[in-house]
Amino acid sequence: MQLSLAPLQGFTDLVFRRAFAKYIGGIDYFYTPFLVMQNSGVLKSSHKREVEPFLERKDDLIPQFLGGSVEEFQFFEKYFSDLGYEKMNWNLGCPFPMVTRKTKGSGLLPHADKIKSILSDGYSSKIDLSIKMRLGLEDKQEIFPVLEILKDMNLTDIIIHPRLGNQMYKGNADRDFFKEVQDRFDFPIAYNGDIETQEDFLSLKADIPNLKDVMIGRGILRDYWLPHKIKGLDIPSAEEKKQILRKMYAEIFDTYSSFLSGDTQLLQKVKPFWEYFSSHFDNERKVFKGIKKSGGFKKYEQAVAFAFQQNVKE
Template identity: 30%
Template sequence: MEGVTGRIYRAVHSRFFPGIDKYYAPFFSPTETRRIPPKDMEELKPENNRGMVLVPQLLANSADNFLWAARELRQLGYEEVNLNLGCPSGTVTAKKKGAGLLAYPDELDAMLERIFSSSGAPRISVKTRIGFSEPSELKRLMEIFRRYPIYELTVHPRVREDFYKNGVRLDAYGYACGTSAAPLVYNGDIFTAGDFAALLKRFPETRAVMMGRGLAADPALARRIRTGEGADRETLRAFHDELFRAYDDILYGDTALLHRMKELWSYMICLFKDDGKCSKRLKKAKDRAEYAAAAAAVFDGLELLGEAAGIR
């Protein structure tokens, strides 16, 4: 998902659509090698993330590895580090990381105990799903989370087995609201300003909302929520062109460049009224010329919608 979460995207997004409180960097997994991989370091260097608040995210099932990385990140100037307990990918969960650790609450508890009793780490926030297999697992998880001074708890109310399907389980989020000691951040299926308003109306204790696919589909979603002002066609086009240029500067070869841009379009096409033809043309573009023609067909030919509700 680097096309919509990496440093290039963040830098261009924050210039065209300022006002995001915090961006989260894609997670990395610290190991005993005690070395931040060069690709992740490039992602996290402060000079590559100017003009925004960035929170690095770690995947870990070892307190030692987590603490080592958290202290390194503090040295780099980061004031908050996020522990990912949400990633549902099989390769991650098989290693008892991400949402995989939720299936082992005793081990999670022991890891948090060590992390929070150590010094030298920045503020620690946690992003979690509501369980591995069943929402009933949330009760035990909340008992665990309550014991630690978690800076913010982000809840994506799906279980790992849901992946990104089955709709969000808002009753479980309500349970988290009623039992969390940490300030809560909501995450999941906020695609329109209406979704945001409904969530805040039902759960006013929510401190903030983390947005993923909704923001990728509608890069102006945060401003739309705050002020009602969405993106116009010219700004979206300029945003697109700048992303294209920035990726072209750092990527080798057109294949990689088109791959990133196509990923962007897999979300952003939802902001346009497409009968499938433009989307297909974008996907099939084999070179720059075909790609440029396909993107122009969207910007010049398709109606711009008031929201990206079609991503649902």
């Protein structure tokens, strides 16, 4: 079984992934947050930065895109394969109304025929394709006609986050329904959703013993050593963890400083990082509140110093 880090827009960008791979590890492969094609047929520079510099091993990284047309599909297949990637991931899960209204992300799930025509007319099998999806936009039954189409498409992976698009992140991931889906199709489906602790993982494996791969997002951002715990790898002591987190944070901060201009931009980038990072420390709520409330740069640095005065959780 392989473990991947879920893409989280704003959190698991190149800077984070590189630092994670260097200081923590334990992940088998990474995904980029979704890239989109601008109307003009080009990418934003922040999106290009995700895939173009080749700073990661390309076989560890699967670039993801969001799109709802043959044109977008063809654009990304060519773009990624020209860059040398061997696999790409199509996002059929994004739940945001701004996206779903345009029949993209989970907004495509009620339209199995459209998914079929995009794949038949757009995909030329230049590189491998995997799909990350939810159960549907408004109704779980939407997944069945979609999987009927996908099962003949030679995909390398289907990853299901068992929620509906219109749920956003409310309620629980529906493991029972995931199982039902898996039982009806004889290809392996990877699981994603709400694995926050080693206990969650063990109960998932007990519920679904023949599970293929597992993708974890927020659980890993809140506990960087969750993959180690799941895989039975050695875990550093709390004091060692603190040293590692310090180095990792410094590298992430320095890298952002090297290409973001001005304190405002920099703070806009690093403050949200603490939403998950603060979970590593005792008094995590106080730590995060301090960061969030810190106005300018000086106060921010004081809040960071306060965080590193706390003990790191085992």
